[in-house]
Amino acid sequence: MSALGDWAIPSVIFLILLAGWLRGINVFDCFLEGAREGISTAFEILPSLVALILSIGIFRASGALDLLTAAAAPLARLLLIPGEVVPLALLRPISGSGALVIFQDLLTRFGPDSMIGRIASVMEGSTETTFYTIAVYYGAASIRRTRHTLPAALFADLTGFLMSALTVRWLFYS
Amino acid sequence: MMTILFCGMILSGILLGGLTGRMPQVSQAAIEQSGEAVRLTLSLLGNFCLWGGMMKVAEQSGLTRAAARAFAPLTRLLFRGIDTGGAAMRAITMNLTANLLGLGNAATPLGITAMKELKKEERARNTATDNMALFVVMNTASLQLIPTTTAMLRSAAGCEHPLDILPSVWIASAVSVVCGIVMAKLLAGRRTKR
DSSP states (O other), rough: OHHHHHHHHHHHHHHHHHHHHHHHHHHHHHHHHHHHHHHHHHHHTTTHHHHHHHHHHHHHHHHHHHHHHHHHHHHHHHTOOOGGGEEEEEEETTHHHHHHHHHHHHHHOOTTHHHHHHHHHHHHBBBOOHHHHHHHHHHHHOOOOOOTTTHHHHHOOOOHHHHHHHHHOOOOOO | HHHHHHHHHHHHHHHHHHHTHHHHHHHHHHHHHHHHHHHHHHHHHHHHHHHHHHHHHHHHHTHHHHHHHHHHHHHHHHHHOOTTTHHHEEEEHHHHHHHHHHHHHHHHHHHHHHHHHHHHHHHTSSSHHHHHHHHHHHHHHHOOOOOOHHHHHHTTTOOOTTTTTTTHHHHHHHHHHHHHHHHHHHHHHHHHHH
C-alpha cells in the first residue's frame, strides 16, 4: 500500500509530460513559464506565512496551549477522546510540524498499536493544518474578510477528531 | 477574522508569557519564527516551480480541461454558478485530484491558482465568496486517500501493519469533509438571506 504512495508523484508527472509531448506542444518552454509563475506564487504567500508562524510561535512559547489542553481534557474525555491525544487535536489545526512532534511522541510513548497510538494516527491522517491553508489561500488571493470559512473548517476538524476516536473504538475494540 | 486571530494570539501570548515568567521563550519565538517562515518558503519554492510548470503543460495539452469535464457532475453540485469549462473550475479539479492522490505539495500551488481564478470569475474584492469559502474548507479537511506520512511514522515506530487504520481514516475524513461542506453551505445561506 505504501508503494501506491511512491507511485503517485512519478505517474502524475509521467502522464502530464506524455500527454503534452503527444499533443505536440512545446513542453519545455511551457514548463519554464509555469515554473516562473510558481516562484512569484511562493513569494506572494510569504507575508501571510510570516504572520501565521509568528503568532503561533508566540502563542505556543507562552504556554497558552498547555493551559488550553488542561481546560479541554475533561470535555474531551466526555466525548470518548482520551486526554493524552488532546494536545495533538489542539495543535493539529494550527501547526503541522508541531503536531508531527507530538504525534511521534505519542507513538513512542504508547506504541503504534495501542488505542491511543491508533486514535492519534487516525487524527493525524484524517485532518489538515487548517490555519495554514486558510492563511496561505486567502493571503495569496488578498482576501481579508474570510466570513464563515474558519467556523466551518473548525467544525469539520472537530467532527474529524470525534470520528477518529469513535471509529478506532468501534473497529478495533468492540 | 484574520486580524482578530493575529492580534488575539500574539497579545494573549505576550500577556500570558509575562504572567507566567516565560518572557525569554516568547521573545526568542518572536525573533526565530519570522526566519522560520522564510526557510519554509524557500523549501517550498522548488515544489511550486515543479507543479507550476507541470500544471502549465497539462493546461496546454488539454489534460486539465478533460479532468474538469470528467469531474463536472460532482463539482457542479458543489460550486454553484462556476463555469465548468473555465479556468477556475479546471484549477479546482486539479487541486482536488492532487489532494486525493496525496500530492500535498502539488495541491497548495494549484489551490492558490484556483483561489485567484475564483476571485477573477466571481469579481470578488477583499471579501470571500461562498464558493471560495467552500473550496478552502474542503482543503482544510483532508481528502487524502492514503496518509503516507502517518503510515511512514507508524512503521518507523515498529508497527507491522501501519495501514490497518485506513478504514478508520476514510470514515473519519469522509464524515469531516461532508460536515465541513454542509456547515459551509448552511452558514453561507444564512448570510446571504440577511
